[in-house]
Amino acid sequence: MAWNWEGPTWPNFTYDATALEPLEAEFLLRSGQFIGAFKHVSQDEQQNLKIDLISDEALKTSEIEGEILNRDSVQSSLRYQFGLGEQQAGVPAAERGIAQMMVDLYLNFSTPLTDETMFAWYSMLLSGDRTIRTIAAYRTHPEPMQVVSGPIAQRKVHFEAPPSGNMTKEMAGFIQWFNDTRPEGPHPLPAITRSAIAHLYFVSIHPFEDGNGRIARALAEKSLAQNLGQPTLIALAYTIQRKRKAYYEALEHNNKEMEITDWLLYFANTVLEAQDNTNRRVDFYIAKTKFYERLRGQFNERQEKAIARMFKEGVDGFRGGLSAENYISITKAARATATRDLQDLVAKGALTRTGELRHTRYHLRLDENG
Template identity: 45%
Template sequence: MWIWQRPDWPTFSFDMDRLAAPVAEYRCRAGQLAGTVARLTVADRQEALVDLLVSEAIKTSAIEGEPLDRVSVRSSIKAHIGLAPPATASSDPRADGIAALMVSVREHFMRPLDAALLGAWQTMVIPPRPSHATQWGAYRRGDAPMLIVSGYIGKQRLHYEAPPSTRVPQEMDRFLDWYQATRPVDGKDPLPGPLRAAIAHLWFESIHPFDDGNGRVGRAIADHAIAQDLGYPPLSCLATCIEADKRSYYAHLESTQREDLRIDAWLAWFVATVLKSQEVARAQVDLVVAKTRWFDRYRDRLNERQHKVAARMFAAGPAGFEGGMTAGKYVGITGCSKATATRDLAALVEMGALTSLPGGGRSARYVLPCVAP
């Protein structure tokens, strides 16, 4: 029996007291992160925002098996938030669409959710294709069941079956009424942000109202709920953290949709992921500050090749450049000879701009001192 087939659907139950401590921790971390961001320069704040939105856009698409080009997503993010001319947005509709969604969630975080807004978000992430029968901006229709399956044809595994399309309008009306009623400030039954985000995501994914794009829109709803709770759109990495533990995400979602309406395990996992996302966001902000200080210190001593490689290494994020920088990678990034790459890297180490990892010789690897290898 699926969760929506339960006679008491959608009356979710959970122990609020068990979640009091992590919710309190979430609020504490949110305040600390907001304070850190407020102390950044305008340029650093903008860079941190762009970096995090790019990561979120790429990762929420990757969860659905859709790889995107980072440069394309970044150009569209900057165009949509007004840091670059609109004409510089990517020509890839997938990259531009997910960028538009990321920015729309931030711009409309205080707007009540309704069918029109959700439909607009769905059209952003699912570009129209003439040969595709997807409903754009409208709930799914037709008699075909909405099945979530994996595997090859003939060996497919059924993970979930959503309510039939005839029930979707009624189910969504009930969901949207609940979402409005649980608003943190003026709702009649307010819920803490992480819990509201977790329930909203589970509920929306269980209805699966659109032909396509439900996962990305569902994660956008979670971000919307967090922003409404805080009163501002925070620097967030929720999709980034979900993608990093995608198997656990799907396992918790599937098990919850197959069980009764007691959702303590789902809430505990989701709130823990929100806390993790705050850690990742803090690390990204710290990296932006470190990057500014690094370039302030070394910029005038770098040649064009070294500057390009350093920028690429910082772009890898707080986790650092995978495997460290090597002479071979340096050649691939700059197009110089291996001898030149070796000299450039040695000069960076000598001035303290890079650190050499243990090993040396032909397998010498280098990292930024301010980024953990």
């Protein structure tokens, strides 16, 4: 047997459930912490945070597959899809499509999975790709569906999926499993266990000509949301992309056998790290609200622009901190003016300063007693 789907017990994966129990409990605990913290974000900032988190997922799930999209176009499409703004002119099909899929995932997480759900996601993702032969259907080409790397003369096959002729049967089985294992189904599974299996099960079938990884991650998030009873806003793709090599290694390590405890543990720890990343962002937005409450009306126009730009960089901020050169570039201020502005921001407790001379850097001061 070369691949998991060729074995006699396919698709009945086996694993050590007890090894997952503490991770499942931690996931539920952190989910509660997120829900509680999110309620402390203002209504307007909740919308902004939602757009930021979903756009990051859209960008990163595409980047994992080597596709670099435009953030502004994705966010514009998300705002339009959520009814929060007008559609920006000239948004490329790829950005519009991933935004549509992410909004559908957010709004319709609770609905049962169907062929039509995945056909719709696939059509959204690949609507601008003229090389795809089959849209809104599973693959039908006779040649093997393989995941490969390396030059043609030294091609390495990392995985080969079931033949195209098996897709109707394989996907019928997958969809039934997915719906049967949701919380109200006849065979419910714990949140992370179900999400991890859904991801591996789906990519093992690889039912589409393209987009399988992005759809697998969307299914993993749909699964988690169903188990929680609400959208997760979890930074899953964002976290996977940061350690993309480990992600592909974990998939390859677990595509040959039916015992998948290693995959479940990898995925569970990735989900917990994703929750940490999400909760850090919620804390950042709460701190941002308090920052403006504390200092509102104390900045000149240049300072307002620079502070807004720093917040736009997100929880990680400017790499190494904001320099005077950054400030001049953002505000178009003269150097002497920039120096006075930055000194004033430090004096008011808006920024902290580190380093000296050309190594001087500034950071947002987000503690409440700043």
